[in-house]
Amino acid sequence: MKILGxxxxxxxxxxxxxxxxxxxxxxxxxxxxxERASESEQLNRVVVATDDSRIYDHVKAxxxxxxxxxxxxxxxxxxxxxxxxxxxxxxxxxxxxxxxxPVIKPCQLNLLAFCFNDDDCEIATLAVKIKTTDILFxxxxxxxxxxxxxxxxxxSRHPIPYQQKPAETWLENHDYLKHVGIYGFRSxxxxxxxxxxxxxxEQAESLEQLRWMENGYKIKVKTTDFDSISVDLPTDxxxxxxxxxxx
Numbered sequence: 159m160k161i162l163g164x165x166x167x168x169x170x171x172x173x174x175x176x177x178x179x180x181x182x183x184x185x186x187x188x189x190x191x192x193e194r195a196s197e198s199e200q201l202n203r204v205v206v207a208t209d210d211s212r213i214y215d216h217v218k219a220x221x222x223x224x225x226x227x228x229x230x231x232x233x234x235x236x237x238x239x240x241x242x243x244x245x246x247x248x249x250x251x252x253x254x255x256x257x258x259x260p261v262i263k264p265c266q267l268n269l270l271a272f273c274f275n276d277d278d279c280e281i282a283t284l285a286v287k288i289k290t291t292d293i294l295f296x297x298x299x300x301x302x303x304x305x306x307x308x309x310x311x312x313x314s315r316h317p318i319p320y321q322q323k324p325a326e327t328w329l330e331n332h333d334y335l336k337h338v339g340i341y342g343f344r345s346x347x348x349x350x351x352x353x354x355x356x357x358x359x360e361q362a363e364s365l366e367q368l369r370w371m372e373n374g375y376k377i378k379v380k381t382t383d384f385d386s387i388s389v390d391l392p393t394d395x396x397x398x399x400x401x402x403x404x405x
Contacts, residue, residue: 166234167257190260200271207241239352
């Protein structure tokens with residue numbers, strides 16, 4: 159099994175401009191993500207896909223591999239499609255690694271990669287059990303429900319399923335799952351996804367994975383005990399530094 163890791167990275171984040179190059183205890187965020195991803199035994203190659211020369215030059219400077227992609231992409235998946243085409247090398251699967259998760263664990267990438275030992279796996283992702291109502295009712299945290307074969311039935315910003323019980327008791331009566339935003343794709347499936355227009359469910363929830371499901375693709379889920387931290391705002395760096403200090 160030959161697997162490529164791609165880290166989409168753009169400079170112009172609305173809520174945190176320039177965050178790939180922010181310093182985190184002596185290394186930039188993109189360098190930390192790149193180095194963590196490179197520790198995965200299941201990835202044959204790791205590449206940063208960016209539309210910004212500052213990120214590209216920085217990755218090259220610390221010895222990483224990067225490709226320049228279009229600034230017109232609306233999603234990290236679209237950027238992965240172009241990067242894969244630029245590299246022009248055949249891989250069995252591609253893993254889209256979030257460029258704003260500097261404490262991602264290599265074992266999570268390994269877990270995702272193992273999904274593709276199953277020839278029927280088209281797309282794979284991770285989930286973690288929700289333990290607090292703050293997370294359960296936070297619309298920025300994506301929830302999902304599974305069928306009996308660990309395929310996703312639906313993703314939502316709303317807690318699913320709904321219970322006709324007091325909200326503070328929901329976690330006592332059902333195991334809820336939070337999406338961990340790392341995706342793996344069989345390479346031919348990734349190229350197909352790049353041709354599909356936005357769907358009504360995607361636009362309603364602002365979740366691109368619903369586009370894939372609405373077009374009949376199945377998403378396999380593996381559960382993990384570790385919920386990696388996504389840096390969306392400068393304040394999120396406090397939690398990242400806490401984790402690094404505990405390591």
